Amino acid sequence: MEYVNAVLLGIIEGVTEFLPISSTGHLIIAEQWLGRRSDMFNIVIQAGAILAVTIIYWNRLLSLVLGWRDPKNRRYAAKLIVAFLITAVLGLIVKKLGFQLPESAAPVAWALIIGGIWMIFAEWAAAKRPPYTSITWYVAILVGIAQVVAGVFPGLSRSGTTIFIAMLAGTGSRVAATEFAFLVGIPTMYAASGYELMKTIKDGSAANENWVSLGIAFAVSTVVAFVAVKWLLSYIQSNRFTAFAVYRIIIGVVLLGLVASGYLPQQGEDANAAPVATEMRPALAK
Template identity: 45%
Template sequence: MDMVLALKALILGLVEGLTEFLPISSTGHLILAGDLLNFNDERGKAFEIIIQAGAILAVCWEYRVKLIAVTRGLGQPDANRFVLNLFIAFLPAAVLGLLFAHKIKEYLFQPVPVAMAFIIGGLLILWAEKRQHVIRVESVDAMNWKDALKVGLAQTLALIPGTSRSGATIIGGLLFGMSRRTATEFSFFLAIPTLLAATFYEAFKHRDILLRSEGDLMLFVIGFVMSFVSAMFAIRALLRFISNHDFTVFAWYRIVFGIVVLVTAYSGVVDWSAN
């Protein structure tokens, strides 16, 4: 096995796992990392599908008790409401994604637009954190369908690469009256149908690439495992972090990171390729 490719697989798996559930945009980081590592060809597209599956498995495993309880309780009011809320929150991004995914990828899946989204998203987080938070919803089980719809509409912003799906849903949840833990946990749960749908869609669209990539099985295994392990770490770390902190540090990270990308792009220090 090519050790250079194995190292790239390890790095990209780590990037996916650490950034998927933090409000800093996994898509944006993967676009930039793929450019730097020159791993954004057909093999890279197939690889991204696999490592995203690792992140999905991590959140399913972390919340396996809740998911099993909901599955066993289907038909009961609490379980039915939880599933309905996830479905309602999932729909807006699913519909808009199907309608506009091609145009978004054509024009926005490039380093400079991603960097701009990083900065704008960071500024929005700073603005949101300066507002007074009136907590109305203390747990995921206390959410109603209107709460779910609002978070789902916020998630549509994440169709713009660099915005961050988790960032849009968590900050949206805070603005809509949810506690930090509620907004964060619902973002995790909403990631399951959203990322599963995106993964299956991309796998079907790129099925020929996946079939041609059977020789890269070990690379896929390395990336999948690293994504799973690092996503588990990120989920647990974020839940511990928000018990005593707000999201300001993520806002400044986004702003600084975006500025660095813009400066290196326009100064020619880094030759960012156009995807």
Template identity: 40%
Template sequence: MDLHYLTVILLGIVEGLTEFLPVSSTGHLILASELLGYDASTWAMFNVVIQLGAILAVVVLYWRTFWAVGMGLLRREPASWRFLRNLLVAFIPAAVIGLALHNYIEELLGAPRVVAWALIAGGIAILGIERMVKENRFHGIADIPFVRVVGIGFIQCLAMIPGISRSGATIMGALTLGVERRTAAEFSFFLAIPTMLGATTLELLKNGDKLTSATVGWGSIVLGFIVSFIVALLVIKWFVGLVSRHGFAPFAWYRIVAGIAALAWLSLR
């Protein structure tokens, strides 16, 4: 297979595998650029667009939930309005802070050592939270109180440091604020939709002229989108089942090992 398309497929797999796991998709894509030796700036817009493939997987898997909420909104059901309110409220901090710190965040995207240390720190944090959190009072997204949703939204902003993980920050934040495991995971899936759509729109407005560089092209973008969509479909179902039974500790240990390995590899370059 042509090396270019192999890179496209590998990046699509990395995105689909890691977007909804608490291991940082952005961090893995940054480390992949270092490992594979390609020019990360050339592929930056490609990496942004293929995230939409993973987001589409959420829409497909949870279409019944979105349909029920939509019908509930039309019928003015309080639970549906609370569901929508909670998603929008949790999204707002990331939108405001992301816009304010956009240039600084872009600088961090070129720092693989930051990713490695963030992977380790995040893994340790997950292990600590898993030991601390015992009580889960909220078992539905619409049941999470307004103030706690605001807290989850601000905690999600920690993921602007590459390697922290948007889903990881959201899930751990929800757990510490009393949300049950499965609900915390699903809230992170749903919150990814406005968050990633907003981030993608911002990138397209700023750098849309770089969307199809001579190196990448539309064919590669479509292929990466499809691969990330298919992989994310498989990962989401598996992930929900795993955390319901075993919690998040396996991902914490993976983060720590991956971060240490990345630091060791970067120090030898």
């Protein structure tokens, strides 16, 4: 069952990490049947999802590095760097201040619902603008801030928050906004995972892990995330994000119903349990 659970959690992570539906909300539901996982396990399955996106955008990343002589590439790369640095600096400040919200079901459910409503509004507002594909400095700055906000508020979804901030800030093209959000997420999430991995190794908890289970979860997360992101990039060519927004609202209502029925613990009832992974896992929320 340990390996079956690893496969199932790898699938959940792979599907939900980069789709704008919040991996946190789904992991909270999954843990009721599959049990909670260690920080190391969460880091590993997230790393699989990041690797998948890196592979998908490998040619784009190479073109930015090797084509640095092109002013257009330099400007785009500089905006990615600025967005990442804003996230890194603000994330460290938030961490030093010790500010974090609970990762229990009720707050995450409300974040899912509010995020779903926000997505519908953002689609409506973006549809009234010309489909510009350019990423401005204003968009880059807001995307950097949005990553921090998504890390602080479990359930918002890093990908969803950054995509729709970019769209509302002037990038009317869903495709262009998604590409920038995913590209800036690559270094952000690698840095977050690397930081937590070093911390986990340093405190010695990694020695107790089942490495076969970790390997299975990593491989499954990588493959599933690759398929999910490829599908998403094709889907948004001609479709809005409205279906994801409606799905988020439904999942949020389901979570609230489970809390009200006593099936999921109320906020603070399970304070000693290991925390569930969050959107920029685990950079900002831990």
